[in-house]
Amino acid sequence: NAGVTQTPKFRILKIGQSMTLQCAQDMNHNYMYWYRQDPGMGLKLIYYSVGAGITDKGEVPNGYNVSRSTTEDFPLRLELAAPSQTSVYFCASSQGRRGQPQHFGDGTRLSIL
Template identity: 90%
Template sequence: NAGVTQTPKFRILKIGQSMTLQCAQDMNHNYMYWYRQDPGMGLKLIYYSVGAGITDKGEVPNGYNVSRSTTEDFPLRLELAAPSQTSVYFCASSSRGGNTEAFFGQGTRLTVV
């Protein structure tokens, strides 16, 4: 069972570059989330989606964009990367939003230099 798959696992980006963090789930979950976790800190919600075609901002959306064209995929786009975006990014999914368990991917460790 794959669950939630994130790619890449590691990435070093130069200031001003752009990239897309991929997230895919094979559990047919409607709800998907993107979080960032800075060293020694908690999880901050960037964006979330309640189904294909529907996305909404979380706590820290600035500098990021998302799209949800299919149930399975929820990519996170970083435009004009900045050192402040150095973090570990986690994608998660759940079947019924906050009422059910969230399954997390293994994370993408991003460094912006």
């Protein structure tokens, strides 16, 4: 069972560069989420999607963009990388039915220098 797959696992960017963090799930989940986790902090919701073609902002969306063209994929885009975006990024998905938890990928560790 692949579950939620995130690529890359690690990345170093220079200030001002752009990149896309990939997330794919093979569980046919409608709901997908992007979180960031800073040291000593809980996970903060960046963006989420309730289905293909539908996305919405979470708690900390500034500096990020998302798209959801298929049920399986939910990429996160950083357009102009800033040091404040240094973090570990987690993608998660859920069925969306009551009582079903979110399942997380292994994360992408991103450093902006």
